[in-house]
Amino acid sequence: MMNRYALLAFLLAGVVAPSGLHAEPSAPPADGMAALKAELAELRRQMQEQRQAYESQIEQLRREVKDLAGRAAAKAAPSPQDELAAEIEKAKGDVPQPQPGLLSMFFNKGGGQSSVPDISVLGDFLGHYVADHHNAPNPAQEEGGKRHFQFREVEVAFAAPVDPHSKADLILTGGEDEHGEWNMELEEGYLTLTTLPYDLQARFGKFRTVFGKNNPFHTHAMAWVDRPDVIANFLGPDGMAETGAEVSWLVPNPWKKYIEWTAAFQNNGNPESFAGDRQDDVMFTNHMKYFDNLTPATTAELGGSVATGANGDGSGGRTMLEGVDFTVKWKPPSQGLYKALTWQSEVILSQKDRPDGATLGSWGAYSSLEYQFARQWRAFARLDYSEFPDDAQSKQLGGAVGLTYDMSEYCYWRLEYKHTSAQGPLAGQDRDELWLQLNFGIGPHQAHKY
Numbered sequence: 001m002m003n004r005y006a007l008l009a010f011l012l013a014g015v016v017a018p019s020g021l022h023a024e025p026s027a028p029p030a031d032g033m034a035a036l037k038a039e040l041a042e043l044r045r046q047m048q049e050q051r052q053a054y055e056s057q058i059e060q061l062r063r064e065v066k067d068l069a070g071r072a073a074a075k076a077a078p079s080p081q082d083e084l085a086a087e088i089e090k091a092k093g094d095v096p097q098p099q100p101g102l103l104s105m106f107f108n109k110g111g112g113q114s115s116v117p118d119i120s121v122l123g124d125f126l127g128h129y130v131a132d133h134h135n136a137p138n139p140a141q142e143e144g145g146k147r148h149f150q151f152r153e154v155e156v157a158f159a160a161p162v163d164p165h166s167k168a169d170l171i172l173t174g175g176e177d178e179h180g181e182w183n184m185e186l187e188e189g190y191l192t193l194t195t196l197p198y199d200l201q202a203r204f205g206k207f208r209t210v211f212g213k214n215n216p217f218h219t220h221a222m223a224w225v226d227r228p229d230v231i232a233n234f235l236g237p238d239g240m241a242e243t244g245a246e247v248s249w250l251v252p253n254p255w256k257k258y259i260e261w262t263a264a265f266q267n268n269g270n271p272e273s274f275a276g277d278r279q280d281d282v283m284f285t286n287h288m289k290y291f292d293n294l295t296p297a298t299t300a301e302l303g304g305s306v307a308t309g310a311n312g313d314g315s316g317g318r319t320m321l322e323g324v325d326f327t328v329k330w331k332p333p334s335q336g337l338y339k340a341l342t343w344q345s346e347v348i349l350s351q352k353d354r355p356d357g358a359t360l361g362s363w364g365a366y367s368s369l370e371y372q373f374a375r376q377w378r379a380f381a382r383l384d385y386s387e388f389p390d391d392a393q394s395k396q397l398g399g400a401v402g403l404t405y406d407m408s409e410y411c412y413w414r415l416e417y418k419h420t421s422a423q424g425p426l427a428g429q430d431r432d433e434l435w436l437q438l439n440f441g442i443g444p445h446q447a448h449k450y
Contacts, residue, residue: 008158094161097172117160117168120443122220124153127436150176153219155187157443163242165195187218187241187270199250206243208260210287211305213325213346217238222403223342223370223378224437225416229386229396230364234273234321234348240284242266258291268309273319273350275312283309294328301327317353350389362387378404384420394424402435411440 101366112288127150158170174184190205208216214231219238231239244266266279267272271382275281285307293299305323308410310316325346343369352360364386374377384398402416414437422428 006253029420069421078404094402109353117158118444120155120157120159120441122153122155123151123438123443124155125222125438126150126152129434131432152176155218155220162191166191166193168192187411199252202247203246206241207286208239208241209235209266209283209307210246210248210284211240211307211321212287212323212348213301213303213327213344214432223368223380224382224400224402225342225414226400226418228346228366228368228382229384229398229420230346230348230366233364233388233396234350234387236270236272240270242269244282258289260289260291262287262289270309271312273307273311273321275310281310281440283307297332298328298330299428300329301325311352317355319350319352322349323347338372338375340378342368342370344368344370352389360390360392362389362392376406378406380404388424388426391424391426394426395422396427397421409440410442413438 002213010220024050026167086282096450108109110412126149130148146204153173153175156172156174159167169188171186171188172184173187176182182252186206188205188207190207193202193204196202208218210216212231214222217239219227224419227237227239246262246264246266248260248262251261253259262284262285265287266283268283269276270283274283284303287303287305289301289303291301292300303323305321305325307321307323308318311319323346326393328343330341345363345365347363347365349363350361352362354360364384366382368383369384370380380400382400384396384400386396388394398418398420400418401417402414404414406412414435416433416435416437418433418435420428420431420433422430
């Protein structure tokens with residue numbers, strides 16, 4: 001190939017040779033010129049083939065780059081169907097497979113319930129000091145006050161789905177009475193239907209009455225050691241829980257707000273405001289709850305309650321209870337683990353028919369403020385005022401302050417001091433009380449409602 005280029009250069013040089021040369025080159029032979037033209041044509045053909053080959057390779061590379069870019073884009077932005085399929089597969093991998101228990105009461109090889117229910121146990125231990133103050137002598141004063149340790153409550157809770165449409169909860173509570181003897185009873189036991197139409201849900205069995213804010217909560221879920229005086233005097237020292245049926249409805253509304261209505265028929269076994277064990281009748285309750293987000297850090301809840309049933313005076317009269325509750329919670333998203341504030345207030349009004357045809361009116365209220373100032377520390381203060389459904393002249397005015405230390409999610413310590421000024425025979429005596437509470441739990445006990 002190099003010889004060919006050298007020959008071509010020599011010929012061109014001969015053509016453009018300077019005129020100073022005395023002898024002109026002679027014309028190449030005819031057959032040499034033909035050979036040269038053939039060589040040039042061959043060079044052009046080879047160059048054209050090389051060009052076509054290069055262009056073909058470049059086009060192939062372009063297609064490969066475009067295909068890779070398309071694949072990368074598809075991987076970066078998957079379709080909704082692909083995203084859903086990926087999430088389903090991920091969820092399947094995250095769900096632990098239940099291990100059959102040797103003592104499982106619910107094991108069913110036919111495909112029904114195949115594992116034991118969730119079992120939780122909670123213990124509530126108290127150290128309680130009471131100092132009574134009254135003009136008349138009393139044993140408490142002579143002894144310098146009352147000191148007492150008490151394992152107030154042990155709660156054993158069972159919870160499990162029954163089928164795809166329902167779940168069951170069973171809560172047994174045991175505790176010491178004033179004589180130090182232990183008693184165990186059913187605090188709650190009910191079946192909940194969860195898939196009813198029109199956003200309805202129903203419960204059947206024994207359950208805490210949805211009246212006001214405090215009554216639906218168990219003892220360990222409260223922000224204080226003791227229940228407010230108005231709850232104890234109008235609904236009972238442990239609140240009100242009866243057997244019956246309940247339906248709740250998430251009310252649709254054009255404002256897209258959370259509005260829940262709850263209605264229940266329960267046995268009329270509450271001795272404080274209704275018939276107790278002296279009359280066979282039912283108690284009817286209504287509760288309406290409105291919940292809203294005021295700001296990203298603040299929520300508010302407003303509730304209204306009504307309960308009515310025959311009372312135990314033997315005259316066929318009835319008792320009507322009305323209640324209003326209000327709760328505001330502040331919990332900044334950036335400091336949610338360390339700071340929070342809860343303001344909770346509740347008022348209960350009572351109208352109770354008497355055997356003489358008169359109606360006795362009485363009322364009570366409490367207001368509580370709880371502030372979380374560190375990750376494991378909360379402080380609270382509460383004011384109480386309460387009359388009695390059977391005697392509006394007997395009154396209690398109390399104030400309580402306290403401190404809670406959360407050792408963990410499953411254990412907390414609480415110190416509370418309360419002073420009560422009493423007036424009337426049902427209110428007892430003026431007193432100062434000091435509690436030290438230890439509450440702990442084992443098992444997957446479910447969180448309580450807001």
